[in-house]
Amino acid sequence: MTKRSDIPVFAVLGHPNEGKSSVVATLAENDAVPVSPTPGETRQCRDYPVFIDDAEVIRFVDTPGFQNPRAAHKWITQNADPEKPWLDDFIRAHETDAEFVHECRLFTPLAAGAGVIFVVDGTRPVRTADRLEMDILRLTGAPRMAVINTKDREHGDYIEDWKTAARIHFNIIRIFDAQRASFAERMDLLKSLRAIDPDWDEALQRVTEAFETDWHMRLEQTAAIITDLLASVLQYRAKKTIHDASATEAAEKQLVVKYRQQVADMEKKAHHRIKKRFKHNIFSYDLPAQSLAGQDLFSEKTLKALGLTRNQMAWAGAGIGAGLGAKGDLALAGLTFGVFTALGGALGAGSAAWGTRKISRAKIKGQALGGIRIYAGPVKNDQLLYVIIDRSLIYFWHVINWAHSRRERPETGNDSDAGVSNFLSAKWSREQKKISQRFFKEVRQKGTAAGQQAVREFSAMIRDLLKEISRT
Incomplete structure (x- = not known):
């Protein structure tokens, strides 16, 4: 795994159509991020840096959804040493394999040292595939946060089930409505990221201070x-x-x-x-x-x-x-x-x-x-x-x-x-x-x-x- 840069980078991952792109757009304050209700719309990793006073302070990476979590999880548990970095090995083993195209792409920023923001839809029940995806991310060893996107709770509310399932695999869990989040709610989520890895605390403190200073200037x-x-x-x-x-x-x-x-x-x-x-x-x-x-x-x-x-x-x-x-x-x-x-x-x-x-x-x-x-x-x-x-x-x-x-x-x-x-x-x-x-x-x-x-x-x-x- 590559050493992390001084600029915090977070890959936003999850199952297709869970609201990953919506979370990226809201956190990065970027209405150019493509947001679509069509599952699988994001097929490539896309970087969205955030600039304040012409200086990049943080970067979010919008990723494709998991393509074949069951098979990926099987390969990892059978071939990877949990005590050693294995992401680069997985990418090299499957970079030409059509079955794992999305997994290779979404693992790439993690192999480069990015943290994880795992987005799930809190209006639907937890499925076996979700548990496999969460366990894969646990096995990466990357700093990680689970974000339960509330979306439209009138059509279902499984937040407590998701919280229970996510506690096993994630350092921090946050409830977040990407469609309606205020500035204060965005700041609370960014501040929460500081706790997922002590090595990033100082850098993320600079990020939140820069956001707050910029907000007051606005x-x-x-x-x-x-x-x-x-x-x-x-x-x-x-x-x-x-x-x-x-x-x-x-x-x-x-x-x-x-x-x-x-x-x-x-x-x-x-x-x-x-x-x-x-x-x-x-x-x-x-x-x-x-x-x-x-x-x-x-x-x-x-x-x-x-x-x-x-x-x-x-x-x-x-x-x-x-x-x-x-x-x-x-x-x-x-x-x-x-x-x-x-x-x-x-x-x-x-x-x-x-x-x-x-x-x-x-x-x-x-x-x-x-x-x-x-x-x-x-x-x-x-x-x-x-x-x-x-x-x-x-x-x-x-x-x-x-x-x-x-x-x-x-x-x-x-x-x-x-x-x-x-x-x-x-x-x-x-x-x-x-x-x-x-x-x-x-x-x-x-x-x-x-x-x-x-x-x-x-x-x-x-x-x-x-x-x-x-x-x-």
Whole structure:
């Protein structure tokens, strides 16, 4: 057996279709790992290194399932000396034998010094072939852990039987749902690996510390993304110049629609950046239909969820308010976005959720000099900002709880926003609301020293919320 490298390597083994590839994808946070319900889909060993700050810290090897454990076990017990390494002997004896193609391939990383993560399906009973596979791995002498993949326990629960069978053959046994594992659960499993071999304790401690440091950095970056999103919305203004006064009303409607589209696009891009921070790169991540963050920001469904009346939804849906005030401001008196906040209250007269206003230039012979300039924004309704914050927190919660092995949303299961509801702005303390109000105020004023401090305080508050959310 080859001496192990300084980088911990773990071969993920098991019977076909037990969830080996799902465990690899989730532990490595790699949605490029092929995951398929078809048995025997993995035919070659595939390496999946994990990099942090461009340095490889750990590697997982996805392996084919055992092909002929009964015959392999017979050869090992009859020909191998249990006191000496025998993996290389087995590979040399059978490398051209079609009966043991998969065994030769999955033994190769073990012969090179890899540890074992043996994955079994806890929803089915233990079979004779399973006991033979576990005994083969015991005979390798490799450091090993058994992972009982819970998959879909509605279709069977044999976890206790598996635990009893695995205790004979493995140093450590862990229960793990590769389809739904949180960051904390992934870290617990990685920390458990430290106990399977004292020679790897120091290296695996560095791995877990690197993962935790990287996770905290992602939370910092996500807080910065949300803070930047709010600052952009607070300062965004859409404008248009027209030269025909009779076209003002139509232009105002178009401008408000443009404003709403731009704000929604800012939010969408920010959410995409959050998704990328957590290594969801290939497969589309669609929020569940019932999630508030999965709706269009200004859609009727979102507005209804936020507690607007039918008339208020009609105004918002048309992209224009009840009418223009004396100064040309778009008046949406009474329109509130505050179902998630404790702020409440209607908009004051002369204010606007995304206020449009006209500025007429001096006229020469009845024509406006330079035309009529109309504006939409910046947003004056702080409650809309709280909604954007809440939707970002909801999106974050769903992203970090979407394991990289999941390829589609199951038809059943609890994928609502309930898990994050206690962290939304309606539940914030008075101090948290003060911090956010200072941030809104100072960003609107732009560029002051107090504004920079307000931004830092707000970003730190959001980061702390993200930490709390990620622990749930």
